[in-house]
Amino acid sequence: MAGNNMLKQTPSQTVGPYFAYGLTPTQYGYSQLDSLVAPATPEEDTPGERITVIGQVLDGAGKPVDDAMIEIWQADAEGRYAHPSDPRGSNSPFQGFGRCGTGPDPMNRFRFDTIKPGAVEDGHAPHIAVLVFMRGMLLHAYTRLYFSDERDANAKDPVLSAVPADRRDTLIAQREETPSGTVYRFDIRMQGDKETVFFDV
Amino acid sequence: MNDITPFTSRDWDSQPNYIDSGYKSTTLRGPTQPLVKIPTTLTEVTGPVFTPARATDLDADLTRNGRVNGEPLGERIIVTGRVLDEMGRPVRNSLVEVWQANSTGRYVHKVDQHDAPLDPNFYGAGRCATDENGVYRFKTIKPGAYPWGNHFNAWRPNHIHFSLFGAGIASRLVTQMYFPGDPLIPLDPIAQATPGEPLERLISKFSLDVTEEGYALGYVFDIVLRGPNATPMED
Numbered sequence: 001m002a003g004n005n006m007l008k009q010t011p012s013q014t015v016g017p018y019f020a021y022g023l024t025p026t027q028y029g030y031s032q033l034d035s036l037v038a039p040a041t042p043e044e045d046t047p048g049e050r051i052t053v054i055g056q057v058l059d060g061a062g063k064p065v066d067d068a069m070i071e072i073w074q075a076d077a078e079g080r081y082a083h084p085s086d087p088r089g090s091n092s093p094f095q096g097f098g099r100c101g102t103g104p105d106p107m108n109r110f111r112f113d114t115i116k117p118g119a120v121e122d123g124h125a126p127h128i129a130v131l132v133f134m135r136g137m138l139l140h141a142y143t144r145l146y147f148s149d150e151r152d153a154n155a156k157d158p159v160l161s162a163v164p165a166d167r168r169d170t171l172i173a174q175r176e177e178t179p180s181g182t183v184y185r186f187d188i189r190m191q192g193d194k195e196t197v198f199f200d201v
Numbered sequence: 202m203n204d205i206t207p208f209t210s211r212d213w214d215s216q217p218n219y220i221d222s223g224y225k226s227t228t229l230r231g232p233t234q235p236l237v238k239i240p241t242t243l244t245e246v247t248g249p250v251f252t253p254a255r256a257t258d259l260d261a262d263l264t265r266n267g268r269v270n271g272e273p274l275g276e277r278i279i280v281t282g283r284v285l286d287e288m289g290r291p292v293r294n295s296l297v298e299v300w301q302a303n304s305t306g307r308y309v310h311k312v313d314q315h316d317a318p319l320d321p322n323f324y325g326a327g328r329c330a331t332d333e334n335g336v337y338r339f340k341t342i343k344p345g346a347y348p349w350g351n352h353f354n355a356w357r358p359n360h361i362h363f364s365l366f367g368a369g370i371a372s373r374l375v376t377q378m379y380f381p382g383d384p385l386i387p388l389d390p391i392a393q394a395t396p397g398e399p400l401e402r403l404i405s406k407f408s409l410d411v412t413e414e415g416y417a418l419g420y421v422f423d424i425v426l427r428g429p430n431a432t433p434m435e436d
């Protein structure tokens with residue numbers, strides 16, 4: 001640490017109930033502003049397995065939250081991030097970031113049509129970083145989605161290994177084959193017996 | 202990939218708690234279990250890269266980007282500042298998104314039920330990219346206070362919502378900017394979730410230098426995000 005010379009972090013504040021027309025305008029039908037960030041991320045020619053990630057955010061009463069915003073950040077199908085800190089770079093047009101509100105869906109689900117990321121490095125399991133924002137949260141929550149069909153890789157993953165064994169299931173998205181393609185179901189529980197594990201990163 | 206420089210840690214003296222007795226909606230929505238500390242991997246120190254050109258000049262001028270048949274009503278203001286990391290390095294070419302109520306305290310958002318008029322010429326959201334020095338700049342209308350249901354006679358202070366990215370996904374920040382001298386700030390549970398000196402960092406400063414003669418008052422709001430730690434972690 002650099003000690004006393006460091007500037008002090010700006011405190012976080014809640015995203016509040018009215019983010020949609022600014023942060024997800026297209027998804028919510030506000031036509032004055034185009035969304036810079038779409039819920040669906042891959043282009044036609046992005047290599048990788050097409051998947052859909054879908055889930056609800058459940059509050060402490062088990063009620064689906066209708067004003068949450070979820071963001072995801074992930075690597076490409078070969079485990080590379082489209083960011084200068086990844087020296088390998090990404091050869092695909094895939095940006096790796098998505099944002100989706102839970103308001104428009106009748107079941108208050110978030111949904112991302114994306115690709116399945118590859119493992120970022122040996123010994124790490126494929127995963128997607130997930131950020132949860134909503135009214136009633138003064139600071140967003142950070143978690144990770146892992147894949148139910150990556151059992152062996154999940155067993156070795158250093159981040160999953162840092163999670164108490166009896167809570168790891170909260171981070172595993174369940175794979176289902178549906179007529180419209182591969183779906184991973186990932187519900188986020190803010191509280192309760194199966195409270196999702198959130199990380200201090 | 203052993204050469205990852207971890208980010209400075211979240212400063213819990215500067216950040217709010219998930220459960221806050223003053224802000225009632227946190228009761229059922231904030232996580233109750235302790236956060237699990239994890240090793241930094243490449244996932245946390247990378248994040249979305251936006252092309253600055255995707256945010257246009259009009260996007261940063263909220264006095265113009267919602268016009269239909271005239272100018273929005275209210276007090277024009279300029280809001281500017283630098284986005285820095287804790288080491289003082291500018292956060293360059295980074296997306297800054299804002300949204301706010303109009304001058305009457307009403308949001309365009311469909312679920313806002315406050316009985317105050319919408320302004321047909323004000324949308325209330327915008328965005329811009331920081332420049333090489335980490336500077337962002339918006340023109341807008343000073344937002345009004347609005348009531349909310351947290352407790353009897355609860356009113357939010359005038360505020361602008363901000364969304365920031367920084368160097369990687371671990372530096373992501375959503376916050377609110379307040380205005381100096383607002384008598385509602387001491388009464389507002391959201392602002393008071395980080396009381397004392399940290400709250401001072403959320404209150405913009407009036408600036409005569411930013412103020413434009415005959416046009417608009419200027420406010421400065423600098424933002425400090427987490428970023429790469431200058432020295433390697435010792436463990």
Ligand SMILES: [Fe+3]
Nearest residue numbers: 016357360362
């Ligand atoms: Fe607000």
